[in-house]
C-alpha cells in the first residue's frame with residue numbers, strides 16, 4: 001500500500017534541503033548513497049558539484065559557506081568517502097565554519113559486522129564535529145536534518161554530520177517541514193539575545209579612562225554577520241581607537257583605513273604586536289587568544305584591562321584571564337555600545353589618544369613589511385602586492401593554501417569587506433585553498449576568485465582543477481613557486497641549523513603543461529618584468545587559470561614572533577637574532 | 591568541598607583537595623557518554639569516577655556524575671566545554687553550590703582467617719554503620735555508603751587488620767544540590 005504523504009528517506013533529505021534553501025551540494029557518489037544520488041537525478045532545484053576527492057567536497061563547502069554566509073553542504077559515501085572528509089571537518093570545527101555533511105552508511109542490519117565500506121562514522125567524527133547523528137529511524141530524519149542546519153549555523157558555528165544507513169534512505173515516512181519543527185533550546189545553544197548592559201557601561205567607562213586602548217578583532221566578528229562589521233567601523237570612527245585583527249578577522253575592518261594596524265600575531269605587524277603589548281585597555285571582539293596571536297602567555301599584554309565579547313563561553317578565560325566578558329552576540333553588543341555612546345552624548349572628540357597614536361606611529365616607522373625588490377627575481381611579497389594592486393578594483397575573493405604564501409597574502413593583500421578572505425587558520429590545512437576557491441566561485445559566480453597557493457600545498461588537492469573545468473569555474477590559482485615547503489624551510493633555517501631535511505619539493509610538475517592537460521590555462525612569470533603582464537593575463541581569461549609565479553626560493557616571512565617569544569620580542573628581518581634561551585624553549589612548541 | 595552526607599563521617603577535619611564533583615543533566619541518547627568521555631580524554635582532563643543513569647524516563651533525561659581533579663580554572667573550562675555539547679542541559683560543579691549532598695556506595699567482600707579478625711571487622715562495620723549483605727563461613731560482604739571520604743576511611747581502617755583479603759566495588763560519588 002502506498003501512501004501519498006510518505007516519502008523515502010532519500011526524498012525526505014531532498015525536501016529538507018530545499019526547505020533549508022540549499023541550492024548547491026558538493027559530493028562524490030558510492031554504494032551507500034546511491035538512493036540519494038537517484039533522488040538528485042530526478043530534480044532540478046539542487047545543483048550537485050562532483051568533486052574529484054571527498055576532501056575537495058568538504059573544503060569546497062567551507063569556501064562556499066565562508067564566502068556566502070550560508071551553510072555549506074556536502075554528500076559522501078560510507079567508509080573511505082567519509083574518512084576522506086575528517087580533515088575538512090576538523091578544519092571547519094577549528095575555524096567555526098557552518099557546514100552539514102551527509103554521509104551514507106551500510107544498512108542498519110549490517111552495522112557492527114565489519115561490512116564492506118563500513119566504518120564507525122559517528123565515532124570517528126565525534127571529536128571533529130560540533131554534533132553528529134546516526135539516523136536509524138526514517139521518521140526521525142526530517143527533524144534531524146533541520147536540527148543539524150540549526151546547530152551548524154547557531155551560536156559559534158561549526159560542522160555537523162548526519163550518517164544515514166542505506167535502508168533508511170529507502171524506508172518511507174512523512175516529511176516534516178522546517179516550520180513545523182520546534183527546536184529544543186538547550187540543544188541549539190544560540191547564545192544570549194540579551195545585551196549585558198553592565199558590560200557595555202563598564203566598557204564605555206573604561207574607554208573614557210584609558211590612555212592606550214586597542215581593539216583586537218577575530219573571526220567571531222565575521223560569523224556575527226556583516227552588520228557586526230558595520231557597527232565596528234562606526235565604533236572605531238567614533239572613538240579613534242586603533243584596531244588590529246587576527247588572521248580570520250581580516251576584512252571585518254577596512255585594511256587600508258588609518259585606524260587599522262593590520263594583522264597581529266606570529267607574522268603580524270610590528271605596530272600591532274607592540275600596541276597589544278603596551279595597551280592599557282584591550283577590547284577583544286570575537287577572537288580566542290590563540291597561541292599564534294598571544295605569543296608567550298606570561299608576557300602577553302601585561303598591563304591591560306581586558307574586555308572579551310565572544311558567543312562561546314568556553315573561549316572566555318581559556319588561555320588568558322579577562323576582567324569583563326559577555327557571551328551575547330557581537331552585533332547586538334556593538335550596537336548597544338554605539339547607541340549607549342550616542343544616547344548619552346559621550347563625545348570622544350577631545351580624547352583622541354594623541355600620545356598613544358604618536359607612539360604607534362613611531363612603531364610604524366619601522367616599516368616592518370618593507371622589502372627590497374631587485375630587477376630580476378620576483379620577491380613573493382612583491383607578487384602579492386602587485387596582485388592586490390591589479391585586482392583591488394574588482395569584486396574579489398581570496399582563498400589560500402598554508403605556508404609562507406598564506407602569511408604574505410595576509411600581510412600584503414588588503415581586504416575592505418568581510419567574507420572576502422578564506423583561509424585555513426586553526427588547523428592550517430595544506431590543500432584547502434583550491435577546493436575552497438571552487439566553493440567560493442560556486443557561491444559567487446560573477447566574482448574574481450583567486451587561490452594564493454604554494455606549489456607544495458597545491459599538489460595536495462590538485463585533482464580539483466578538473467572540477468573547476470567541468471563546471472566552468474574561472475578560478476585563478478596564483479602559485480608562489482619557491483620549490484620549497486617554504487614555511488618548513490624557514491623554521492629549519494631559524495631553529496634547526498639550516499638542515500633542510502625533506503623540505504625541498506623535488507620533481508615538480510610543469511604547472512603550465514599540467515593546466516593544459518586538464519583543459520585549463522597555464523601562465524608563468526619567471527622574473528619581475530613579466531609579473532604584471534602575467535597577472536593581467538590571468539585575470540582576463542574567463543577559464544580556470546594556473547599562474548606559476550617563480551619567486552625567490554630563500555625568502556623568509558617576517559616580521560616573526562618565534563614560538564615561545566613575546567610580542568615585544570619580534571624579529572623584523574633575518575638580521576635580528578633571537579634570544580637563545582627563548583629559542584631552546586620555543587623549539588618544542590609548534 | 592562543602593558537601594555533607596546523610597551519613598555522619600568519623601573524619602572531623604575535612605581534607606582540602608582539588609577534587610570536584612560535576613553533575614551533568616543530558617538527553618539520554620546514543621553516544622552521549624562517548625561525547626563526554628571523549629571530551630575529557632581529548633582535552634587531557636581526568637575522570638576519577640563516573641556514574642550514569644536515567645533519572646527521568648518521561649523526559650528521557652540522564653544524570654551523569656563525574657569526579658575530576660584540577661585547578662579551578664580547569665574545572666570552569668571543563669564545565670564550559672560540557673555545556674557546549676548539544677545533548678547537555680546543564681553542568682554544575684557541586685562545590686560551587688551553597689549546599690550539596692554527596693553519597694557513594696561501596697560493596698566490600700572480605701575473606702578472613704580467624705575469629706579475632708572477624709571481630710575487628712565487625713567493630714569497624716559497626717562504627718561506620720555498614721550493613722552486612724552476606725555472610726558465610728569465612729567470607730563477609732558489607733555495604734557501606736556515604737561520602738567518598740567516609741568510604742576511604744573505612745577502607746583505611748580495614749587495612750589496619752592484617753591478613754584479610756578484600757575485594758570491592760564502588761559506585762563513584764553521586765550528589766545533589768539542595
Ligand SMILES: Cc1ncc(C[n+]2csc(CCOP(=O)(O)OP(=O)(O)O)c2C)c(N)n1
Pocket residue numbers: 401402403404405406428429430453454455456457458480482484485486487488
Ligand atoms: C596537510 C598538512 N601537512 C603538513 C603541514 C605542515 N606545513 C605547513 S606549511 C608547509 C609547507 C607549505 O609549502 P608550500 O605550499 O609550498 O608553501 P610555502 O611555505 O612554500 O609558501 C608544511 C609542510 C600542513 N600545514 N598541512
Ligand SMILES: [Mg+2]
Pocket residue numbers: 403454455456480481482483484485486
Ligand atoms: Mg613553496
